[in-house]
Amino acid sequence: MKRLISLFFIGLIALSGINAQGQNTSPSNQIPSYRITEYLQWYPAIKQAEMRDEWLTKYSYGEWQFSGAVTAKDRTVITPQSDVNYGYSWFNIADNPIVITMPKYQMYSSLSVFDMNHYMEVLISPDKPVVVRLPNQKNPIKDSYDIVINTIEGLAFTRHVIVNNESEVLNLVKNNQKITVGKSNKKFLIPSFTDKEAKAGLEIIKDYSLNIIKNARKLFGSEYEGVGMMDRCAGVFLGQLGTQAYVADYLQYLKDQNGDPLNGVDSYEIQVPAESLMADKNGYWSVTVYNIEDRYLIPNRKNVYNVNYYRTVKNKDGSVTVRINPKGEGDNAIPTNGKNFYGVFRVYNPKLGIVFPSIKKVD
Incomplete structure (x- = not known):
């Protein structure tokens, strides 16, 4: 039902800007309606790229950043959880797959792999190597978890719950959490939008997120799980790097x-x-x-x-x-x-x- 609402909502956007003579009558300063729709399609990737570019000012592909317990001073990601140690590592698999390994931990831990469109795969406490690759690449390790994504760049994102043991958690992940480096000059390309187009699109996303959506259980996930365009937009707007309801x-x-x-x-x-x-x-x-x-x-x-x-x-x-x-x-x-x-x-x-x-x- 939510996907139907999303498609109907987008249809209204497209139709509202065209009159009987086929002229654009969009109220958003005469912005072509297809440009607003295109912005909505690209919004998750735009926010992923913003996060990636900010992260790359301090770190390199294949390097881990660990948050420790998040405070109000942290501005890495919106809607963070303060009792979890987050691990971030952006990667590039244009030329080769990467391999991620995580240490054993007695409490909750997880690995989420996001592509640039904010689709994801999640593993809870993976006990063997995780290979991340493109569809045309072969898995180099037989005994491993295999994650296939459709963008040449992405984010490996880990969670370890902190229960009065921040130092222990940080020592564990800094010494034992590994990721191979994928090097390439190729970049994931995103189209540009004017400030007016972005503002008009963001108004629609904000309205959908705060007034239309009634259940947050479909905001996150993978394309084949039925996560719609507006649901992904709302998920990124309300809590970028959120995960599926069953996790x-x-x-x-x-x-x-x-x-x-x-x-x-x-x-x-x-x-x-x-x-x-x-x-x-x-x-x-x-x-x-x-x-x-x-x-x-x-x-x-x-x-x-x-x-x-x-x-x-x-x-x-x-x-x-x-x-x-x-x-x-x-x-x-x-x-x-x-x-x-x-x-x-x-x-x-x-x-x-x-x-x-x-x-x-x-x-």
Whole structure:
């Protein structure tokens, strides 16, 4: 249904700019409607390239960057999770495949491989080498995981949960996480758009992301999984480098129980049930809030950005009350510092069909 909505929505965009005589009547300063549609098609690649180019100012293809615990100072990726060590390595496989190896870790870890169109493949705690290649390239290793992508550049992205062990995690990945270097002078090419075209396209993406989409479970994934153009745009806009629901399920909080947008003045609560949301003991849940204006973590004096399963004060019945208010007052509380916000509830290794708790405004 969501894909049908996406296609219908794009059709309206294309038709709205043409009158009975075939003239363009687009309200966006007479921008040809096909240019707006083309911008929407290229939006995920544009944002991937922006991230890649910024990363390449400090690092080289095949080099790992590790975040440690992310704070509000980090501007590498929007909607980050603060209790995870992220590993980033951009690669180029125009001439040769690459091989990635990850160390064994006793808690949650994963490898996501993104192409330049933000399609991805995800492996949980891979226990053997991972080969990333183009369709016309051969896998050089027999006993390996095989990931085939359709763009000559891409991103290897790892997650390791941090539970009061940041130094241990950083030492582990710095010494044992490897990626071969793919060298090539070839680049993934992206068309250019005017500021007016980009602005008009972004208005459509923002409206779809904040007002039309009702379920975040189809925002991320691969083309063959049925992820539509507008869904990918919304996924990149709301949380670039997010992953599929069967690996990490998400719920986005934008409005309270009355349908009013969340704000930085009022106080809110999320009641997490005592019954586990995870498939087994290797999973966990996390609630994080972000500034609605730029989609980054909100700076605050406590340097608290989220509440997760491992670090909570439980109620007598085993449930957990997550509190979100301006000063971060109470148990399991996240400060908004007076900033209008949205929240993301993540469940790693989730049960199938879990029901997320709602957010409610409280006195």
